[in-house]
Amino acid sequence: MDLSQYAMVEGNPKYQQAIKRERALYTRAYDIRTPFGRDYTRLLFSQGYRRLKNKTQVFFAIDDDHVCTRLEHVNLVASIANTIAHQLKLNTELTNAIAAGHDIGHAPFGHGGERILREISEKYGLEPFWHERNSLHFVDDIEVLEDDYHHFYNLDLTYAIRDGIIAHCGEMQQEIIRPRDEVIDLKHDFLRPGMYEPFSYEGCVVKMSDKIAYLARDIEDALRLHIITEQEVNSLRDELNALGGYQFNAINNGSIVNYFIQDVIHHSSELGIGLSKEAFMKMRIMMKFNYQHIYEIKRVDIHNNYVKLIMNSIFEFLYDYYQSPSFLEDLKRDQNQYHALITHYLSHLEKHAKFKDQPRNPLYENKVIYDFENDPQAITKSILDYLAGMTDTFLIKSFNELLSF
Incomplete structure (x- = not known):
């Protein structure tokens, strides 16, 4: 034809x-x-x-x-x-x-990871996560x-x-x-x-x-x-x-x-x-x-529960930092202990976030998508995007950092 x-x-x-x-x-x-x-x-x-x-x-x-x-x-x-x-x-x-x-913009760990990110986003009052829209978000904003x-x-x-x-x-x-x-x-x-x-x-x-x-x-x-x-x-x-x-x-x-x-x-x-x-x-x-x-077999469900533990643990770990008024300083203080997870999260924020009384790096002329001064959901959005962009290997590496002493 x-x-x-x-x-x-x-x-x-x-x-x-x-x-x-x-x-x-x-x-x-x-x-x-x-x-x-x-x-x-x-x-x-x-x-x-x-x-x-x-x-x-x-x-x-x-x-x-x-x-x-x-x-x-x-x-x-x-x-x-x-x-x-x-x-x-x-x-x-x-x-x-x-x-x-x-x-x-597909989630790590396939459609199981996608469902877990959807659960987190809905729990925190954001629009449901679906990978087609997140792929548009990534090419437009991330x-x-x-x-x-x-x-x-x-x-x-x-x-x-x-x-x-x-x-x-x-x-x-x-x-x-x-x-x-x-x-x-x-x-x-x-x-x-x-x-x-x-x-x-x-x-x-x-x-x-x-x-x-x-x-x-x-x-x-x-x-x-x-x-x-x-x-x-x-x-x-x-x-x-x-x-x-x-x-x-x-x-x-x-x-x-x-x-x-x-x-x-x-x-x-x-x-x-x-x-x-x-x-x-x-x-x-x-x-x-x-x-x-x-x-939809049982082995997939077992694996999804494992991924759910990893994703929720990392989300909550980063989210807890925001409860402190010295959010960024606390992250930098713990950077050596959780080197991969925090270093790359801080880099993610440097590219995409705006903080009160902190000028952006002038080399970054891309959009600001996390306005920490005016948007109470900025922390949630930033962590969800960070998780969605991770590879399976980096997600596991980051989780293992949380388990290490």
Whole structure:
């Protein structure tokens, strides 16, 4: 299918909105990149992107190099989405940039960590935490890059990429994803996951690819970790084949990804990025299998309780400092005892916080997001963002500092 007339390129009536930024970027002479190409490299250069290599996708198996990490998942999504977008003649630069940034604000320890951060945020009267909105928050407010003069600025990404990030929810069961036409305030109008479809066809491709990327990859990891058996996977294969149509010889990442890519390419149209009825049914069966046999098993609950202990302990440890009028001085006093946890938290505050009678470092020209002088929730927001940005490994390292004497 040729969807080139809907590609987000110059001439598309939505293009000028798609390339809008909250603040103009600095420029260099002879910069050859397009707006979306520039955003792609800004995401790759960000610290949040780098940390994805040590964040859980589904299974916490830090000693096993072959279990999928959040960064591998992002790269799988990007590969799938790029193939589909290329075949449909959409804008692959936009597609790649959305894919690169779509999980940049994901919590450590996967969806279990996400639920725990949601519980903490609701307990302290903040809006519920969900990783799609937090990814937008990270690219809008948290991530900074250094310019040629050592000054730091926010990423200031284009609207189409910011939109694709918050609209990517891969848990939705949809046979077709139709891009919306209306322009919305992404920070204030988007109130829950999946509330709006992406603004671009490219965003719809990434949203579909997110589902395709994790279906069989999670099954491969579950097999490797002996959470499911070959017999259970063969039963899944037989159930899929009983629907008729395409017959799977094996259920693995290559066979599943190829099947869905081919189906999306042949069943997308001007109506949206879609699946055949057969493929949609097979996707639903695989998602149900994964939830029943992988995501909701007892071992996952036990691990989530462990993560809950770690996250709540660190939150409460940092929150208690704020009860003292000498909040910052007390943190600095204990920095040697809890070196990793406090040092990096203080660095986080230096970048993003404003305190009464304390000038900011003039090198930081990014937004102030924690106003400790006027916002009573500044402490809660700052710790939640700090936790959300952590890797699994750093979270455990910080917790171990609390246990050490």
